[in-house]
Amino acid sequence: MKYGFAKRVNHMQSSAVRDILKVVNRGDVISFAGGLPDENLFPVEEVREAFNKALDTDAKALQYGETEGVPALRSKLTERMADKGIHRMPENVLITSGSQQAIDLFARVMFNPGDIVLTENPTYLAAIQVFQSYEVNIVPVDADNDGMTKEDLETKIQQLKPKCIYIVPTYSNPDGKVWSLERRKELLRLAEKYHTIVFEDDPYGDIKFDEAETVAPLASLDENKYVVYTSTFSKTVVPAMRTGWITGPYQIIRMMAQAKQATDLHTNSLTQHALVKLLEDFDLDAHIRTLQRTYKERMHVMKDIFDRADDIDIRYHEPKGGMFFWVSMPEYVNTKALLDDAVDNGVAFVPGAPFYVNQPAQNTMRLNFTNAEPELIEEGMKRLVEVMNSAPVQK
Numbered sequence: 001m002k003y004g005f006a007k008r009v010n011h012m013q014s015s016a017v018r019d020i021l022k023v024v025n026r027g028d029v030i031s032f033a034g035g036l037p038d039e040n041l042f043p044v045e046e047v048r049e050a051f052n053k054a055l056d057t058d059a060k061a062l063q064y065g066e067t068e069g070v071p072a073l074r075s076k077l078t079e080r081m082a083d084k085g086i087h088r089m090p091e092n093v094l095i096t097s098g099s100q101q102a103i104d105l106f107a108r109v110m111f112n113p114g115d116i117v118l119t120e121n122p123t124y125l126a127a128i129q130v131f132q133s134y135e136v137n138i139v140p141v142d143a144d145n146d147g148m149t150k151e152d153l154e155t156k157i158q159q160l161k162p163k164c165i166y167i168v169p170t171y172s173n174p175d176g177k178v179w180s181l182e183r184r185k186e187l188l189r190l191a192e193k194y195h196t197i198v199f200e201d202d203p204y205g206d207i208k209f210d211e212a213e214t215v216a217p218l219a220s221l222d223e224n225k226y227v228v229y230t231s232t233f234s235k236t237v238v239p240a241m242r243t244g245w246i247t248g249p250y251q252i253i254r255m256m257a258q259a260k261q262a263t264d265l266h267t268n269s270l271t272q273h274a275l276v277k278l279l280e281d282f283d284l285d286a287h288i289r290t291l292q293r294t295y296k297e298r299m300h301v302m303k304d305i306f307d308r309a310d311d312i313d314i315r316y317h318e319p320k321g322g323m324f325f326w327v328s329m330p331e332y333v334n335t336k337a338l339l340d341d342a343v344d345n346g347v348a349f350v351p352g353a354p355f356y357v358n359q360p361a362q363n364t365m366r367l368n369f370t371n372a373e374p375e376l377i378e379e380g381m382k383r384l385v386e387v388m389n390s391a392p393v394q395k
Contacts, residue, residue: 057277162196167218236287314328
């Protein structure tokens with residue numbers, strides 16, 4: 001039977017990462033493909049106790065809740081954001097089912113077909129998915145390791161009048177870069193000058209490898225006029241709780257809450273109440289420091305193997321935080337074709353092409369270093385280096 005799907009489904013694409021995980025989710029493949037935290041580091045007992053306390057304390061944990069989120073959790077989040085210099089009121093916070101829903105709700109209330117979003121290139125592939133599903137024109141801006149370049153950004157703002165600028169400026173996915181403070185300020189200055197909303201996606205900001213490093217979120221430099229900021233507990237607590245949040249100008253957050261009413265009424269109430277108990281009784285910051293130390297060690301294991309492999313031609317920048325290495329091979333290598341050989345050799349990665357808005361660099365790949373013990377990283381990297389050494393020339 002031929003089904004009459006809406007025209008918008010023509011703009012939907014499957015996630016390259018999810019498709020790869022289906023292929024490699026078998027016991028003999030060491031996967032560096034998913035953006036997964038290590039489940040062995042999850043605070044399992046503390047989470048279990050938090051859910052028990054939520055159930056024992058208040059039957060409302062099992063009831064329908066406010067679309068905007070449990071007030072106590074929104075209050076806790078304003079306290080945590082204030083520690084980063086982001087000063088917002090609870091009424092300017094919307095709890096979402098992961099930060100992915102925050103991106104979707106924002107796109108739903110802000111974009112018409114044909115609207116323009118400026119991004120870096122490459123950028124977070126699931127954001128590209130969302131924007132494409134709403135028939136948005138995504139335009140890349142020239143960037144270097146410090147962030148978007150002022151000249152190209154301002155030129156494209158002037159010429160294209162974008163509805164939004166989407167950025168992942170801190171330990172970004174996929175390339176792990178950190179925008180300089182100067183570039184952050186320059187972007188905000190241009191947003192104010194041309195009255196353009198900036199969407200700051202910050203899922204990795206807490207996963208830094210230098211405890212002394214201070215990175216100011218763009219939202220901390222803004223007076224709640226132009227920056228919409230989203231983050232999540234998926235990387236610091238557990239992904240399965242599917243709890244994120246978004247904050248920004250009240251009018252935008254209010255409209256997103258109305259859209260959320262039509263989507264799922266509210267994010268899981270029990271999980272929100274459990275998170276309140278967890279934040280009250282569990283030293284999340286100490287746990288995050290453990291994650292920082294552990295993931296830094298694993299990043300260095302991967303880096304050291306690359307550094308010792310003098311016989312392969314690659315380029316990368318050492319990540320200062322986050323979960324990924326972004327690697328470039330010689331231009332004649334097609335990493336999508338290379339992936340088949342890698343899986344046959346018992347290792348997996350994500351080819352870089354799906355992270356690009358246009359003109360994808362087919363010789364790039366993303367590697368996750370947080371989801372495997374050092375010994376497994378060493379074995380997986382040994383297999384990967386072997387595959388890289390035999391990479392065929394693509395005409």
